[in-house]
Amino acid sequence: MKSILNGAAVPGLMALGLVLPLSARLFDLSIGGAMGLSNLLVAWLLVNAGWGVIPAVVVTLLASVAMGLFNGVIVVGARIDSFIGTLATGALFATIGSILSTETITGAQMNGAFGQIATVGIGGLTLPFFLALLVTLVLWFVQRYTVTGRQIYAVGFNDRGSNLIGIRTRRLSFVSLVVTGLIMGVAGVLLASSVNSGSPGIGDPYLLSAYAAAFLGSTQFGGRFNAWGTLLAVILLQTGTNGLFLVGAPPWTQSMFSGLVLLLALGGSSLEQAIKVRSWIRAKGRSRVNAASS
Template sequence: MSPPSSRRSLPGQRPGHGHFLGTYGLLALTVLLFLLFSVALPDTFPTRENVSSILSNQSIPAVLALGATITVASGKFDLSIGYGLGLAHVLVLYLIVEEGWPWPLACLVVVLGGTLAGAVNGVIVEFARIDSFIATLGTGSMMYAVTGWITDGGRIVPGPQGLPADFTGIYDAVFLGLPVPAFYVLGLVIVLWVVLERLPFGRYLYVIGSNPRAAEIIGIPTHRYCVYAFAASSTVVGFAGVLLAAQQQIGNPSVGLDYLLPAFVGALLGATAIKPGRANALGTLVAVAVLAVGLAGIGQLGAQFWATPLFNGATLLLAVGLAGYSARRRLRADAAVP
């Protein structure tokens, strides 16, 4: 991923149409898809109930994609996030149902555990010098083993009394007429936007992701900041696991892997919008919106079950291709400036 460009428009020069298309094209596509499905499905799609359903159902993929955005910004990929999500949601339910822990304490321990797991990933990648794909695939497999050990290969099912209402309410509640998880996503987007766009931490990550060698030369402690990136990403994954537990209310050891591909689709496709050429929180939010509207629309049109992985896979290929094209285009444009 490329760092923020230092290129500036000359006096009197206006950004070209390609600039606006690259920046806002994905947002325009979201609006276009919503309008098309609204015309095709006027009785079900453009309704408040459908919008609320989309916001609720896509909140966990959105949170996970935002977590993936942090490591993508540093030029790394954390393939353990799907396994981590599965472990986190199972562990929350295990502590509440099997061990009788108060649910706030269980949630806090799981989120902090996610931070620790991410830091371990970062140490392995940065200090053991193992490629992030290989390292996080290995640690992810170990997380999956721990998940199986906790559940003994089965499911964690609450007793007749069910789960605490306050715990399930962190997902089921409604605020200002909208599902509460939508506000979690919005809050996380704001936090990441500030951190990545306005604070030195984010700028350092972009430089590291663009050119780690140059980052070391100018004095950025690349190893430390990459460990921070992995830790921050896994903290978000732990929070997503808490939400998934409150949504599912049953511990399923294999459910986390279903979220891995959509998370990376959102993070990589988001790198082609708002700030083309680099991972950014607003772009990820727009990308998730495209996926959410598209999947909801084809689902209501009666698409078969295999349409969802087909849509996600095709969109991932498109995202990677567009991200690469956007980065090359930015490099060519910067090289052309005297």
């Protein structure tokens, strides 16, 4: 169980980073490129540039915020569809990573204080897991107990209607993409610390599992995108992939497992909505019959 929870930290942060954009009905397909670039950048600063741990981590996080800002300018400012816009920006982030290095960056600087970031912990649970838990708590509080969280849900349900009643839909969409960029930066730094290296394209394999977890999590705790459901879904996926590894299944089965979970989550969500609509129609029909008979 400890192994599963610790292994779910980085995938969990990737999936949690999608909660706010998806709640606002935005698709951020650049998360793989953004996380990969953050992972490579912090390694490049430590090994190639000779920076210290704190400056390298801070600059990497600032760069991840800049990536989120760039996504916001493209999607919100230029009004480009989020699906297409972030797909393009993700390719740009991957290109920048290739410019930094086409090979895995590793060295003694990746060990020591930087390597301890992903290994220090309490009771066998490491710091990355507690950071994922902290992000879950913050997102849960924002979505459930703040006006901003409710407004982001409103934007996702009805963008035009929310704008007409005075909600600043564009600002909320912009902020959600920036928050996603920051979370991807944290995930990239933690991954570099855990594997003691930075690799080009390392973030791409996490894209499918992150969306699978976010959509699977939306079927729990109220039927909408939420932090706790997403974290539990990540743990479920991590349990499945670990099980496939332990039984000696081929590597491609893990991607197939994530894809099937995503399809089942989408199908379950559509079925749930259809059942709700049908129940509402039947209730309205019964109320009209009762009104006519009375």
